[in-house]
Amino acid sequence: MLAPSAQDGKASGAGVNETAHRLRTAAPALALMLVALYGLGFQLQLPRAFPSDADYRGVAEALAAAKAPGDVVLLHPWWTERARLFFPADLPVVGYLGSTADDLVAHPRIWVLANERLPRTPDADFRRNFLPDRTPVGESRQFGPLTLTAYRNGRARPVLLSAIDAFDRLEVSVEGPGGSPQPCQRSGSRILCPSDASVDVAWHEVLYQPVRCLFVLPPSGGRTLAIRVPDAPAVDALLLEAGITWEHAWLPGRAEVQLRLDSPAGSLHDRIPGAHEGFVRGESPASGPGPWTLRIQTPNPQDRKVCVRLRGLGAAR
Amino acid sequence: MSRAPTPLDRRIALGLGVIAFFVLWATERPVGFVRDESVYFAAAEQFARWWSLLFHRPSAALSDAVITQAFDFNHEHPMLMKSLFGWSHAIFHQTLGWVRPAAGFRLPAFAVAALIPALIHAWGSVLWGRRAGLFAALSFFVVPRHFFHSHLACFDMPVATMWLLVVYLFWRAEEDLRLAPWTGLAFGLALATKHNAFFLPVVLTPFGVLAAWRIAGEEGRRVLVRMGEVAVGFLAYVALLLAVLGRDGLVQSWQLLSPQTFGLVALVVGLALLALRLRARDPAAFVKLAPLVAMGLLGPVVFYVHWPWLWYHPVDRLAWYFDFHATHVHYAWTYFNVVLRAPPFPLLYVFVVTALTLPISLLLPMAAGLVRSVLLCLGDIVPALGRRFGRGGATEWLLAVNALWSILLISHPSVPHFGGVKHWLPSMPFLALLAGREFDRAAAGLASVLQLAPRRAIAVSLALGAVVLLPALTLTVHVHPYGTSAYGELAGGIPGAASLGLQRQYWSNNVTGVLPWIDANARSGARVWLHEVNGLSFRDYQRNDMLRKDVMPVGGPEDADLAAIQYHQEFREQEVLVWQAFGTTIPSMGLYLDETPQVVVYRRPGR
Numbered sequence: 001m002l003a004p005s006a007q008d009g010k011a012s013g014a015g016v017n018e019t020a021h022r023l024r025t026a027a028p029a030l031a032l033m034l035v036a037l038y039g040l041g042f043q044l045q046l047p048r049a050f051p052s053d054a055d056y057r058g059v060a061e062a063l064a065a066a067k068a069p070g071d072v073v074l075l076h077p078w079w080t081e082r083a084r085l086f087f088p089a090d091l092p093v094v095g096y097l098g099s100t101a102d103d104l105v106a107h108p109r110i111w112v113l114a115n116e117r118l119p120r121t122p123d124a125d126f127r128r129n130f131l132p133d134r135t136p137v138g139e140s141r142q143f144g145p146l147t148l149t150a151y152r153n154g155r156a157r158p159v160l161l162s163a164i165d166a167f168d169r170l171e172v173s174v175e176g177p178g179g180s181p182q183p184c185q186r187s188g189s190r191i192l193c194p195s196d197a198s199v200d201v202a203w204h205e206v207l208y209q210p211v212r213c214l215f216v217l218p219p220s221g222g223r224t225l226a227i228r229v230p231d232a233p234a235v236d237a238l239l240l241e242a243g244i245t246w247e248h249a250w251l252p253g254r255a256e257v258q259l260r261l262d263s264p265a266g267s268l269h270d271r272i273p274g275a276h277e278g279f280v281r282g283e284s285p286a287s288g289p290g291p292w293t294l295r296i297q298t299p300n301p302q303d304r305k306v307c308v309r310l311r312g313l314g315a316a317r
Numbered sequence: 318m319s320r321a322p323t324p325l326d327r328r329i330a331l332g333l334g335v336i337a338f339f340v341l342w343a344t345e346r347p348v349g350f351v352r353d354e355s356v357y358f359a360a361a362e363q364f365a366r367w368w369s370l371l372f373h374r375p376s377a378a379l380s381d382a383v384i385t386q387a388f389d390f391n392h393e394h395p396m397l398m399k400s401l402f403g404w405s406h407a408i409f410h411q412t413l414g415w416v417r418p419a420a421g422f423r424l425p426a427f428a429v430a431a432l433i434p435a436l437i438h439a440w441g442s443v444l445w446g447r448r449a450g451l452f453a454a455l456s457f458f459v460v461p462r463h464f465f466h467s468h469l470a471c472f473d474m475p476v477a478t479m480w481l482l483v484v485y486l487f488w489r490a491e492e493d494l495r496l497a498p499w500t501g502l503a504f505g506l507a508l509a510t511k512h513n514a515f516f517l518p519v520v521l522t523p524f525g526v527l528a529a530w531r532i533a534g535e536e537g538r539r540v541l542v543r544m545g546e547v548a549v550g551f552l553a554y555v556a557l558l559l560a561v562l563g564r565d566g567l568v569q570s571w572q573l574l575s576p577q578t579f580g581l582v583a584l585v586v587g588l589a590l591l592a593l594r595l596r597a598r599d600p601a602a603f604v605k606l607a608p609l610v611a612m613g614l615l616g617p618v619v620f621y622v623h624w625p626w627l628w629y630h631p632v633d634r635l636a637w638y639f640d641f642h643a644t645h646v647h648y649a650w651t652y653f654n655v656v657l658r659a660p661p662f663p664l665l666y667v668f669v670v671t672a673l674t675l676p677i678s679l680l681l682p683m684a685a686g687l688v689r690s691v692l693l694c695l696g697d698i699v700p701a702l703g704r705r706f707g708r709g710g711a712t713e714w715l716l717a718v719n720a721l722w723s724i725l726l727i728s729h730p731s732v733p734h735f736g737g738v739k740h741w742l743p744s745m746p747f748l749a750l751l752a753g754r755e756f757d758r759a760a761a762g763l764a765s766v767l768q769l770a771p772r773r774a775i776a777v778s779l780a781l782g783a784v785v786l787l788p789a790l791t792l793t794v795h796v797h798p799y800g801t802s803a804y805g806e807l808a809g810g811i812p813g814a815a816s817l818g819l820q821r822q823y824w825s826n827n828v829t830g831v832l833p834w835i836d837a838n839a840r841s842g843a844r845v846w847l848h849e850v851n852g853l854s855f856r857d858y859q860r861n862d863m864l865r866k867d868v869m870p871v872g873g874p875e876d877a878d879l880a881a882i883q884y885h886q887e888f889r890e891q892e893v894l895v896w897q898a899f900g901t902t903i904p905s906m907g908l909y910l911d912e913t914p915q916v917v918v919y920r921r922p923g924r
Contacts, residue, residue, distance in 0.1 A: 022766045025762040025763075025765055025766050026762055026763055026766040027762070028685075028755065028758055028759035028762055029759040029760060029762055029763035029781060031681065031759075032678065032681060032682065032755075032756070032759050032781065032784075032785050033781065033784055033785070035677055035678050035681045036678035036784045036785045036787065036788055037784070038677065038806065039676060039677045039678045039788030039789075039792075039805075039806045040787060040788050040791070042788075042806045042810070043788060043791055043792065043795070043806070043810070046810055046812075046911065049812070049912075050911065050912050051912075077815070077816050079815045079816070079913060079914065080912060081914045081917070082907065082909045082912060082914065084902070084903060084904055085903070085904055085905075085906070085907070087903075089901070089902075089903055092902075093902070096889070097654060097818065097886065115912075118809075118812045118813070118816065118912065119809030119810060119812055119813035119816070120808075120809040120812075120813040120816040120817055121816055122816055202897050203893045203894070203896045203897040204890065204893055204894075204897075205889045205890040205893045208886065208889050210889070210892075210893045210896065210902075245890065246889075246890035247649070247658075247887060247890070250656075250658060252659075
């Protein structure tokens with residue numbers, strides 16, 4: 001009984017060895033074919049991730065019908081900016097590297113326009129940075145590969161006053177060292193100051209984030225620029241954000257920028273370290289009505305162009 | 318085994334070259350003018366005028382002042398390719414009128430690039446057979462970024478060609494002495510193409526010396542040792558001069574009759590005499606060393622003679638040339654959401670970018686081929702590996718070292734990392750060759766398992782080759798002419814690369830995607846800001862009928878009616894400045910490749 005079995009076993013073993021040998025021999029070709037087929041499949045599938053113009057128009061129509069003051073559209077992934085071509089001008093569209101972490105303080109409702117069919121969509125980043133304190137409102141709507149979802153923004157707070165909105169009544173001067181303040185003059189849309197300083201409201205980039213801000217060229221000679229908002233209302237918090245614009249931020253060997261915000265709530269000191277990219281943020285406690293004065297000073301004014309957002313916030317909703 | 322390809326493979330190589338040339342020519346029209354290319358166009362025209370002067374008034378043309386005037390422009394790079402561009406433009410566009418201006422400049426670039434598949438096949442077919450050679454040749458050519466760079470009247474693809482040519486001729490000359498002078502000449506042409514070629518002696522000298530040493534008899538080895546002593550003596554002499562004079566003093570005090578000239582002449586004469594002695598006493602060893610001797614003698618001569626700018630001030634200007642490239646500026650470059658601006662750069666950058674930009678079906682055989690090659694080489698050193706994987710030998714080492722050299726060189730954290738894959742292109746033909754071997758093994762294995770008759774085996778090989786090359790081909794067709802934006806499947810294609818935070822494009826050529834819209838929509842005499850497109854490129858788009866001639870270039874958004882912004886992470890401020898200047902954040906149109914913004918166009922409201 002054993003012999004045939006043994007024979008069968010040998011035959012079977014030889015067959016297994018033969019099959020394994022054949023598989024090993026054919027493996028490189030099979031691997032090449034599989035990878036090539038994966039490549040072809042990827043390329044054939046990819047166009048399904050691309051929205052048509054009609055998809056975007058559908059989104060634009062839906063937004064036009066549902067938008068409310070304070071709404072904003074957030075793109076996910078952040079770079080899908082073709083959407084900008086289609087959306088109404090009065091609806092801000094936010095999409096920049098790092099925008100999932102933007103608190104979007106001024107926007108109580110965020111429309112997230114997501115395309116999760118795109119390869120390598122950074123969903124983990126979205127979950128980690130965007131979703132906390134955000135609650136979906138209503139059902140998501142699908143437009144081709146695009147998903148439009150409204151979120152209540154738990155990080156939003158009423159903006160009671162923004163320095164850029166108060167630009168027309170700002171009082172700006174250059175102080176010290178040792179001398180009396182020298183007032184600045186308005187010239188067109190800019191405020192021009194002694195010691196090559198100036199202030200205006202403009203769009204600039206701070207670590208890839210487009211921001212409309214107070215664009216400040218600090219004074220030379222170790223002097224301090226003082227920007228005063230004379231009649232600010234009572235606020236629950238004063239939010240100060242300041243950053244060096246564009247590529248000047250990373251320049252090595254530059255001195256820091258000193259910031260001091262005086263308000264009825266007291267003084268808030270902050271600084272933008274040399275080579276720091278992005279905003280530095282500081283928040284003061286509740287403040288009664290009265291002037292806010294922001295002082296900015298740096299030894300390297302020529303390449304420390306500062307983008308400042310100063311906002312008085314109400315209570316969180 | 319003869320290292321010469323068979324007559325049939327020579328014809329196949331020629332056919333591959335001819336086809337590649339015509340494919341490049343047929344597909345060049347939509348390829349934009351990269352920032353450097355228009356500079357080279359202008360330089361080529363200027364040099365062509367000097368050549369014309371040389372023929373008509375040689376005494377005037379050969380004066381120091383006229384040479385300086387003619388060749389000072391763009392003296393960052395030597396003259397070979399720019400001269401070819403200029404002559405070709407003068408003949409085929411200006412004289413014969415057969416082609417548009419840009420094609421006139423680019424024809425030599427096509428011809429030189431087309432040599433790569435031809436050389437790869439000629440070499441690969443000898444090493445591993447026709448199947449390997451053919452696949453290797455095609456696998457280089459159908460990579461989207463290789464295909465793109467093959468179109469440009471620049472130096473990155475030409476120096477890849479020259480590198481391959483020199484190494485191939487060196488390999489052939491080690492067997493056939495008649496090819497040694499050609500190796501030297503090719504090395505001179507490589508030096509005359511781009512500075513990468515100065516590394517060729519570093520790569521090839523160990524191969525030539527070791528091969529000669531192995532085969533040499535006692536007397537031959539004595540001569541080789543003496544040659545080594547001469548070389549070491551020269552280095553010691555240079556070190557002494559540097560210690561005494563300093564770097565600047567060494568350059569500034571170098572005259573015709575000076576210690577520096579003496580040292581150089583002593584080196585050349587000494588080595589040449591010893592080479593002659595080796596030839597007389599050990600001809601077999603001399604054959605192995607002959608390509609290096611030819612490179613040493615002919616290379617510098619060709620380099621000097623081809624570049625009139627060096628003729629009157631060789632030392633100062635060579636010193637400037639080396640200094641310029643040794644201290645090249647670092648351009649910003651985006652890598653996994655970080656804008657790299659200054660060293661140290663990530664050590665694995667080159668490997669990662671290579672893997673992410675190659676089509677995956679070619680990445681696999683190239684990577685497998687490189688791993689196999691490295692293992693075989695290590696098998697020569699480590700007996701256990703040799704027993705397990707086999708041993709390599711000199712040719713395997715030559716292929717592996719050249720496949721890795723440029724990649725490792727650029728991987729050094731202090732070397733500039735901008736420019737996509739173009740700076741390590743000289744490695745890629747060697748990786749393609751190694752991929753050819755992997756493909757050959759795979760096809761042979763398949764035919765063996767299926768127990769196919771030779772004819773069917775050929776058919777199956779062709780089918781397998783087609784399947785493996787098809788994804789790369791479709792990717793190339795899809796992305797053309799925007800090759801600087803191409804990413805492979807591993808990156809998730811162009812949109813995947815955008816999400817990974819990789820450089821989206823470079824060199825500004827993608828602007829061609831929005832020029833037709835500007836032509837159709839710009840008002841007469843409109844002022845147009847083409848961000849990152851330099852003035853020479855703007856002029857070239859107009860004179861090649863790719864942009865209306867009535868629109869005017871401006872230098873920024875403040876003066877512009879239309880602005881076309883190149884999407885670069887480091888240039889976000891530029892787009893925001895357009896918002897500020899135009900009072901709108903809404904683009905009018907854009908070039909969106911697979912949804913990724915590449916070039917975004919804004920129109921000033923009311924213009």
